Amino acid sequence: MNNKITPLLLFGLFAFLSMHNLSAQQLNGSVQGTIFLSDGSPAPFATVRVKGTEVGTTTNKAGNFLLDKLAEGKHELHISMIGYESVSQSIRIGNNKNTSFTTRLNPSKNQLNEVVVTGQYEPQSLRKSVYNVRVIDSERIRLRGAVNVIGVLNNELGFRFSNDNTLGTTDVQLMGMSGRNVKILLDGLPMVDRGDTRESLNQIDVNSIERIEIVEGPMSVSYGSDALAGVINIITRKPGNERLGVTARVQEETANKEYKLLNSQGVHLQNVGVTWQKKGWNISTGVTNNTFGGWQGLSEGRAKDWLPKDQLFGHGKVGYRTENVNIYYRLDALKETLLSQGAENVNTHQASDQKYITHRYVHQLQGDWKLSDRLQLNGQASYTDYQRRTQTTILDLTTGLRTLSLGQGEQDISKFTSQTYRATASYKVSSAVSVQPGIDINLDASSGARILGSPTINDYAFFVSSTLNPTARVSIRPGLRFIKNSVYDAPPVIPSLNTKFALANNLDLRLAYARGFRSPALRELYFNFFDASHSIRGNPNLKAENSNSFNGSLAWQASPKFKSTLGAFYNVFNNLISYGIDPSDPRVSMNINIDKFKTTGITLENVFSWKDLQATVGFSYIGRYNNLLTQTDTINYVGGMPPSFMWSPEVNTNLTYTLRKIDTKVSFFYKYSGKRPSYLATATTDGNVSATLTEIAAFHWADLTLTKPIAKYLTLTTGIKNLFNITRLANSSTDTGGAHSSSGPAPVSYGRSYFLGLSFQWYKN
Incomplete structure (x- = not known):
């Protein structure tokens, strides 16, 4: 530095400090x-x-x-x-x-440093987490104009949904694994399902959701059974510090070309919520009615391809918080009615109708207590009461008289209850070492005409994990879970190891290994389901599943407005539970243990913003194991075996552009799902066996939405969903791959729809 300039700088600095001291x-x-x-x-x-x-x-x-x-x-x-x-x-x-x-x-256009809670000791940024967590924030949920959770997740990488139009249910698949291996959490507590499908995902009020956090890969150490493929944690909105708040939403949507205003045909949503807070106490409540009139499709007469569904949601919460204590009780209630109208018998002029009526009550009590800067306690307890009733009636179309049917299994109530108790302590030994021990208790019971007896399964676990930071650039999180199951002998210990290495200021490497264990659920062991479209028998002789999983990711944050994450995974499952043929009756499906199953793949996700454009662009290539390879010791295949893995690509993008002059956001959501191949063993004319390739066709999905404030407290959202008018996919298999499936095209949606919604927000401080 110039010697003449240096004294001037020192004098200027001295003058500045003097003025600062004077002020x-x-x-x-x-x-x-x-x-x-x-x-x-x-x-x-x-x-x-x-x-x-x-x-x-x-x-x-x-x-x-x-x-x-x-x-x-x-x-x-x-x-x-x-x-x-x-x-x-x-x-x-x-x-x-x-x-x-x-x-x-307001939420930033750049969400690269989103704060996450799933699997963490305490809320922390994505950059610091040892897990590779995906976040769908409240802004994206709002821009999508979704009426259910599936409408939020359907263009996310690795997600596929299969629909059972007979029962009106939808199951989720994540990274090549079925829904029974995906843990669904509501504010960190598990949801209960009647069958093997994750229908609970569609039985959560989308209007109460603050964000959705997704962790891919086994989380068995932290969350126990069902978490082999990953965790979907749905986090609800928390009451604010405002004294009073009122929100409301109405939305009308067509079902393809079918629509009637506020009634019958189409999709109709109404929601209202109120929050209040004073002196640490906070109360919130909300009600949502979501009505879907069904869709005729290719069906004729009274029958419909997609069943009418009416959902009534309600929630209430009361809590108290101070600087160091936060405790609350929350109740989520659901009444869902599905109506399946049968075809008219031309001889008797009668029709058989079925109603599927679901009642779900979820009670949860949660509390956090910060005893000191080093020690924090957390407690959670939940009780779920779930009932699904099947009511079959005979309607005389001539007289209009309706009577109950007396056929076997046509009047039934299946009941499931679940209690969960969880407590953890987080202790900072030093700036480099933290420890989190915890206990996890799950008590499940079921009963009903379709349930064999009144079985129960109790699961008790102690888990401990630790975060070690030997240097500022290295974070290591080992974990152990010890399990006692009332029905199955669990491994002595389930380990996991997650690591994060800051290779550079803008480059992070994450590597992880986890051992998974899942005992069969009550629904898989004892639930029997027989009707005109389903023949499923439970299997009390099932073995517990276990897995070894490896995954890694490389995250490059080139700038505050651009982040690219490359991920890879490899999972090996033993005794995986899936559907097979009952050896005593080939007409009946039952849960069986597959000898071995594997999934592997790569993902690439890019998140960036530029001026008024925010975008996410992703790609995945996922391989699923060819199950026929486990039969090579007993069956001789003509022409040899096909490849070990069946691969399927996906491409997605989420684009939002802000038109500042007219204060409007235009969003485009797109996903390409490639062909989903599988192999079936088929007998040849000469008595040998060959491997036959079957495929579910590829498809493109796109939504276009527009969001604009039209008054101080009102926001308008409108758009088009399913731009390519996808309804069903060509399927060369004689079955779509599960007991809840049927031969023929695979149903995806009721086609292109148009929607218009209005939301209201008012707060008084």
């Missing part, structure tokens, strides 16, 4: 305030600074802050928080006066 002697005002998020909830740990000074602080868990000893006059506050757009606002400080300040933070 410090005149500090005599303060500002206190509250920072809210866009949904009205408090913004904890937001940074508040006075521009041009070193004065600053962070908000507490309630979003409150205090800056005192400020000089009289005009100042500019700068508020920032990870995952949210920064805010700057001028304030004026009076002599010896306290100034109040309140503002809201």
